[in-house]
Amino acid sequence: MTDPRSHQDHREQRPRQDRRFLFTADDCERMPARQVHDLYRQYVSRAQVSLLGSFGFGQDLVDHAEGCWITLRDGRRILDFTGGIGVLNHGHNHPRLLATRRRFAERRAMEVHKNFLSPYVAALSHNLARLLPGDLNISYFPNSGAEAVEGAVKLAYKYHRGHRGTVLHSDISFHGKLLGAGSLTASPEVGFPYPGLPGTDHFAYDDLESFALALERHRAGDGGSDVYAVVLEPFSASSVRECSAEFLYEVRRLCTERDIVLIFDEVYTGWGRTGTLFHFMRHTGLIPDILTTSKSFGGGKASISGYVTREPVFRAAYDNHADATLHSTTYYGFGEETATAIEAIAIAIEDDYPARAVRIGERLGGGLADLAARHPSLVSGTFGRGALHGLFLHDRYPALDRLLRLVPSSFARDPRARRKLVTAAVIASLYRDYGVLAYYGSNHRLPLIASPPLVAGDTEVEVFLQALDSVLEQGAGRLLARFAKDVLAQHVPARGKEEAVAR
Numbered sequence: 001m002t003d004p005r006s007h008q009d010h011r012e013q014r015p016r017q018d019r020r021f022l023f024t025a026d027d028c029e030r031m032p033a034r035q036v037h038d039l040y041r042q043y044v045s046r047a048q049v050s051l052l053g054s055f056g057f058g059q060d061l062v063d064h065a066e067g068c069w070i071t072l073r074d075g076r077r078i079l080d081f082t083g084g085i086g087v088l089n090h091g092h093n094h095p096r097l098l099a100t101r102r103r104f105a106e107r108r109a110m111e112v113h114k115n116f117l118s119p120y121v122a123a124l125s126h127n128l129a130r131l132l133p134g135d136l137n138i139s140y141f142p143n144s145g146a147e148a149v150e151g152a153v154k155l156a157y158k159y160h161r162g163h164r165g166t167v168l169h170s171d172i173s174f175h176g177k178l179l180g181a182g183s184l185t186a187s188p189e190v191g192f193p194y195p196g197l198p199g200t201d202h203f204a205y206d207d208l209e210s211f212a213l214a215l216e217r218h219r220a221g222d223g224g225s226d227v228y229a230v231v232l233e234p235f236s237a238s239s240v241r242e243c244s245a246e247f248l249y250e251v252r253r254l255c256t257e258r259d260i261v262l263i264f265d266e267v268y269t270g271w272g273r274t275g276t277l278f279h280f281m282r283h284t285g286l287i288p289d290i291l292t293t294s295k296s297f298g299g300g301k302a303s304i305s306g307y308v309t310r311e312p313v314f315r316a317a318y319d320n321h322a323d324a325t326l327h328s329t330t331y332y333g334f335g336e337e338t339a340t341a342i343e344a345i346a347i348a349i350e351d352d353y354p355a356r357a358v359r360i361g362e363r364l365g366g367g368l369a370d371l372a373a374r375h376p377s378l379v380s381g382t383f384g385r386g387a388l389h390g391l392f393l394h395d396r397y398p399a400l401d402r403l404l405r406l407v408p409s410s411f412a413r414d415p416r417a418r419r420k421l422v423t424a425a426v427i428a429s430l431y432r433d434y435g436v437l438a439y440y441g442s443n444h445r446l447p448l449i450a451s452p453p454l455v456a457g458d459t460e461v462e463v464f465l466q467a468l469d470s471v472l473e474q475g476a477g478r479l480l481a482r483f484a485k486d487v488l489a490q491h492v493p494a495r496g497k498e499e500a501v502a503r
Contacts, residue, residue, distance in 0.1 A: 033061050033073075055424065056432045065092035068453050068460045070437070079436045081464050083387070083451040086237065086268040089296035089353060090344060091453040097299045100343040104336050111335040114328075120338035127345055128308050131277065134287040138314040141306045141333050141341075145267035145294035146176025148305040149231065152290040153180060153197070154327055155309060156229035156261035158317040164228035166218045167197060170205040172443050174238040175231060175265055184231050187238055188416060189442040199226075205236065206243045208250055215254060225258040235279040237268035237451075239443035240383050240390030245283050252286055261313060264288035267305070268388075271296045271345070272353030272454055275361060275386035289313050299344030302337040348454075356454045357386030360461060364389050364450055367465040375472040378422075383447075387454055390447030391468075393426065395419040399480040419446045425483035426471055434467035 023031075040049045052058025063073045068091055070078040083089065090097065110116070125139040140151055153167060169175065169184040176182060183196020201217065204210035218226045230251065235242040243251075255262040269279040270293040276282045278291065290313065294305030318326060347353075361384065368382040368389055380392045395418035403421055411417055423440040426448055430436040441447045452460060471479070 031061075033059065036061060055428050057437060067091040067093075068456050076435060078431070079460060079463055079467075081450055081452045081456075081460075082437055082439050083453045084295075084300060085439060086273070086295040086451065087298075088300040089271050089273060089454045090299045090347060091455040092300065094299060094301075094344075094347065094455075096347055097301045097340055097343055100340055101301060101336060104339050109335055109339075112331060112333060114330060114332075118333045118335065118338065120335055120342065121333035124338045124342050124345075127342065128306070131345070131349070132291065132308060133281065135311045136287065136291060136308045137311045139306050139308045140327070141304055141338060142329060143303050143305060143331055143334075143337075144176070145265075145292065145305050146178040146181035148267065148292040148294055148307045149175045149184070149263075149265060150178060150180040151327055152263045152292050152307045152309070153184070153229055153231065155290060155307070155313065155317050156263065158323070158326070159261055159313050160228045160259075164220075164226050165199040166227045167200055167229045167231065168211075168214050168218075168227055169200065169202050169231045170233070170236075171202045172205045172236055172239050172241065173202070173231065173233060173265075174236070174443060175233075176267075187443045188414075189238075205241060206247050208247055211247075211251060212254070215258070225260060227258065227260050229261045229263055230255055231263045231265060233265045233269075235266075235269045235274055235385065235388070236443065237388060237449075238441045239445050240388065240441060240447050240449065242274075242279070242385065248280070248283055248286055252288075255289075261289045263290045263292065265292050267292055267294040270294075271348045272357050273386055273388050273451075275358045276354050277348075279385075296348075297344065298337060298341055299347070302340035302344075304334070304337040304341050306341075353454045354386075357388075360452060360454070360456055361386040361389070363458060363461045364452075364465070367461065368450065371465065371469055371472060374469070378472050378476055384450070387452055387456070389450045390441060390445075391450065392445060392447050393419065393422045394476075395422050397422070397476045397480065399477055399484075403480060403484055416444070416446055421480065421483070422476065423448050425476075425479040426468075428483055429471045429474065429479055430467055434470065436464055436467045438464075 037049050049058065061073050063071050065071065065080070068080055070080050070092070072078065080088070080092070121141065124141065128139050129137040142148055142151060167184065169186065171186050173185055174187045175184045177185070177190055179194055180197050182190050182194055183200050186202055201214055203214040215225065215227060220226045232243070232251065234248060252262060264280050266278045266280065271277065273296070280286055280288065290307050290309045292305070292307045297306060298304040318324060364387070365382070365384055368391055372379040372382050378393055380394050382389060382391050384390055400418050400421055404417060414420070423446055427438050427440065430438050439449055441449050450464065452464070
């Protein structure tokens with residue numbers, strides 16, 4: 001195989017420090033879509049261009065966004081019913097968050113420095129402790145959800161001083177795509193066998209018998225446990241499933257009994273999404289040892305995550321001079337990010353985002369159930385809580401067999417390929433025909449996910465439901481035929497295009 005590094009690009013002869021060869025931010029605002037696509041293909045990813053282009057929205061560029069709405073450069077308004085895939089509980093460009101960041105910049109406040117203590121970190125940690133139950137009092141703030149999960153797992157391992165070697169996760173888990181978090185992720189989206197944490201094992205989601213068996217598999221020689229942590233999503237956003245109260249309470253009891261650190265991953269479901277501030281808080285007296293959060297934690301404007309841990313766990317692991325900086329980064333407590341998170345939390349509390357999610361859920365859940373009843377040949381079921389619902393589609397249609405012969409073999413071998421195609425056809429029609437942006441889950445059942453910003457009102461929910469009803473009314477055959485003609489055909493040779501259209 002030829003080493004691609006051996007290719008000598010003629011651009012290497014250019015003076016790299018010459019400003020004439022660099023784009024500016026102003027250039028980006030005027031850049032046409034074709035140039036953006038070309039630059040992506042050269043410097044980012046050709047596959048991303050074709051993948052996003054398959055849904056139509058990959059062909060468009062955004063001018064601006066506010067609340068639940070995106071305005072494209074051609075003036076079209078798009079209803080964003082993805083909620084930024086969990087990031088935008090506050091909607092796009094919430095005015096209070098813009099004002100907070102503007103004040104921070106105008107003060108020329110210092111962003112970050114490891115040699116100074118930060119009032120923003122102190123205040124944000126205090127606010128989390130006051131809002132969360134029990135002694136979830138100590139916080140750490142990296143940048144992404146996967147980093148928060150990895151920090152939590154490291155903390156659990158250190159708490160046991162390295163004397164235990166196993167961490168358990170569920171069989172539908174999604175905890176991130178870094179090497180550590182990825183090794184705790186059971187979603188088929190992370191399909192390549194990267195190296196991961198040693199000593200990982202899984203149990204069936206919301207299955208007490210399976211969980212008990214997993215604990216038994218990892219008994220220590222002295223009769224104790226070799227499990228140092230259990231990482232669990234009380235509500236799985238990628239598959240739209242939730243753990244029963246019985247399961248959660250029993251997992252908590254067993255972890256307490258065996259001194260196992262219980263980690264709840266609420267990176268997606270935090271800050272009101274399912275109708276309580278965090279999903280686990282709907283269950284009285286249920287408290288994890290560590291809670292992870294991200295996405296809407298930064299209000300859609302700041303890249304920030306965090307873990308919050310019970311005081312005894314943190315004190316035993318890190319609260320000594322030798323280990324005080326054992327887990328740290330130079331971006332920890334980035335000033336503008338923590339200031340933004342403080343304001344984002346204030347908005348979520350003052351505007352009662354959990355109650356907003358409940359109201360959205362009442363209309364959205366009922367509306368989706370009505371659509372399932374109206375379109376039984378396409379919809380197999382729905383489920384959700386608050387402002388996070390999934391619509392599950394059937395995938396047994398003759399047209400799919402023909403489509404699968406047209407797509408790349410690597411895609412066709414995916415056991416989820418049939419459901420992907422059906423769900424993608426619905427998403428493409430929602431966007432193309434009705435200006436509604438949606439997405440599908442990354443896990444085994446691949447639901448079409450309805451996850452609007454919590455600033456959405458009755459009008460936005462009705463727009464979505466009416467658009468989805470009109471799309472489903474077309475039927476599977478027509479939806480798949482249009483998807484093949486308008487989208488899939490562009491990824492196969494010309495002869496394949498003609499055959500796809502003819503069929």
